[in-house]
Structures are given as C-alpha cells and as structure tokens.
Amino acid sequence: MELNKFILFSFSLVLILGVHHVESFHYHERELESEEGFRGMYDRWRDHHNIDLTNTERFNVFKYNVKRIHETNKMDKPYKLKVNEFADLTNLEFVNTYANSKISHFQALQGPPPVDVDPNKNFIYQNATNLPPSIDWREKNAVTDVKGQGGCGSCWAFAAVVAVEGINAIRNKNLVKFSEQQLVDCDIKGMNNGCDGGLMEPAFLYIIENGGLATEKSYPYIGKKGICDKTKACILINSFSQNIPGMDEESIMKAVAHQPVATGIQLSGHGLQFYSEGVYTGDCGTEPNHGVGIVGYGEKPDGLKYWIVKNSWGPAWGDKGYINIQRGARKEGLCGIAMHSSIPIIYDKDEPNEPIDPNAPKDPKLRSTQRLQGIRTKLLEL
DSSP, X not given: OHHHHHHHHHHHHHHHHTOOOOSOOOOOGGGGGSHHHHHHHHHHHHHHTTOOOOOHHHHHHHHHHHHHHXXXXXXXXXXXXXOOTTTTSOHHHHHHHHOOOOHXXXXXXXXXXXXXXXXXXXXXXXXXXXXXXXXXXXXXXOXXXXXXXXXXXXXXXXXXXXXXHHHHHHHHSOOOOBOHHHHHHHOOSSXXXXXXXXXXXXXXXXXXXXXXXXXXXXXXXXXXXXXOOXXXXXXXXXXXXEEEOSSOHHHHHHHHTTXXXXXXXXXXXXXXXXXXXXXXXXXXXXXXXXXXXEEEEEEOTTSOEEEEEEOSBOTTSTBTTEEEEESSSSTTOGGGTTTSEEEEEEOOSSSTTSOSOTTSOOOHHHHHHHHHTTOOSXXXXX
C-alpha cells in the first residue's frame, strides 16, 4: 500500500512540476504478442515518462491497460485512445487521484433550488438567439495554456479559473492567467475544501467578495493547500455569477456562445483515462466528480456534435490537454456535462448595467437583484 501511494505521489509530482513529454508514446503491435515484447514496451514507456519505480503489479496493470487501449482503437469509434502517463494506474486509482473534486457530493450538500423557482427566470442568456453553429474561444484569445492540477483535488478551482480568464479576456481584450492556488488556499469558509474538492459557483462568489483574484504569476500553483496570503494583489472585477439551468444543453450552448463555462463531468471508465483524439462517445456516468471548462462547441461533417472541453491534467493528456465530448447524447449530457454548470459575468465597463448578451433581459428589477449578488461598481483596466 505504501509503495502504491509513493507511485501515485510520483505521478502527482510530474504533473505539478509540469515535467511532460507532450509527444505521444508509440508502440508496435508485435510488442503485444509476447511477454518480452510487453516488457520492452513497459521499459520504453517508463523512460518516456521518467518513471523510475517498477514492480510486478504496476507491470500487470500496464499490460491490462495497453491491451484494452489497443482493442478499443481497432473498433470503429469516433475517438481514439493512447498509452499516456497514466498507463500503470488502474481506473480506480486514477479516479481516486485525479477526479476527487466530489462535485455531486457538494452539490447535494448545497441543496437544489426550490421546486417552485423557474431555473430560466434569471438566466442571463435565456433569450439569446442566432447562435453560431460553432465557436472556439481558443481562436479568440480567451483561453490560456493547459495547466496541471497534480494529485490535488482542485479541479473545481481550475474549472472556475477557465471561466474567469475567459470572460475577463472577452471584456478587457487582455488574456491574463489567474491563480487557482489562491482559491485552494483562501476559499475555505463554505463548500470548497482545497485539495479535498469543491464547487465552481462558490469559487465565483469568493472572487466577487474578495474583490477579484490574484494572477498566477503573483500567486503560483504548488499542488497542495497552503496558507492563504491576503497580501497578494488582486485584479478587481465588476461581476456576479450564475448557475446555468441544469439538464439543458441548449442553455449551456447559449452561454458558451458568449463565454467559456465551468462545468462538471463524471470521470469514470477506461476511455476518459486514455482519451487521445476525436469525439468521445464512450462509457461514463452522470454524477460529476471532476471540474472542467467548456471553451467551445462544434459539429463534425457527419453530424456528430461535441463540446470542446479544457481539462487540468497538463498538455500531455488527451488532445493537447483537451477532450471533445459528444453533445446532445442524453438529457444529463454525456458524462453528466449538463448537470452542474455555472458562469461568472462581468459587465461592460462602458455600459456597467448591461449584460454581455444584447438579447438578455434588461429589466431593472433583475439588474437590481444581480447587483445585490455582488456586482462591483468599478472595473479596472488591466
């Protein structure tokens, strides 16, 4: 058990320090035909990912995973898998280490909205029309480089920051990397619990109440909970936050058409652990346990629709740190992507009382309610 823990720690350290081989690891099919071939592949894989420790159990897991990856890739699926740095972790070990944000758990503790409340009533993009058929905020300079959370269950902070960085870049025409570590260290009074999980909506509220968020440069990520440093300079934002109506991918699409969105997915199944490219349509549940950012959507020529999702496992995982997840698969969204989504909203500095979407409600009472939720009166230039 202690050895396993040490192995997991070594993986975490690689992610935290950003020591990645972004180039994919390749193998020959003939290596799968013998024990000797597998052993040679395993040694090459360890060298590729700077993994020093090895034992029989890790080698057995590696063989099991490689066989399943190879079998999946021979099928006619719209996505492919690859032998990445997680190849000697069982799916249980992987989920327990990298998907322990407990989003559904904290959402249950928070409680659902009253049954007599219309979830669309105050949704700022409810009346949005003429949505583009596709959008990718990476192409509009509103998404920073892929980051790595390491073995800390802080994906909720990374997902929140994706959304904050996005709307800040859209409003201020200046892409800034914000600090996940400040949220891990300081957002601890409510639902959020550092490396032990949390939710994105309370993170937005913390940023509002704190008057902004520090930059990543001034408050860098260390991959564990530290002491909250309130002396770090914050970039002030004039904002409020809002949950997107659940079980409704159309509402998410309306939001993503205007800004990146923070959401949760259930990380389970072999496919997500080793995803490489294409549109993921594989197995996964609908109880989100991992926070991610939706930074766009699109549709393949054959009609397969998808979300563009930014993850927080570094650029070596997936498609340079991203995954395309099927859109419109089920009410809850594939992997529960439509269950718990939220956004921060920054008012235009020239029109501080107008929402970003010109089709959204402009009722004075609604704007008053939004101001009471934490709207700041001043937006500083970056």
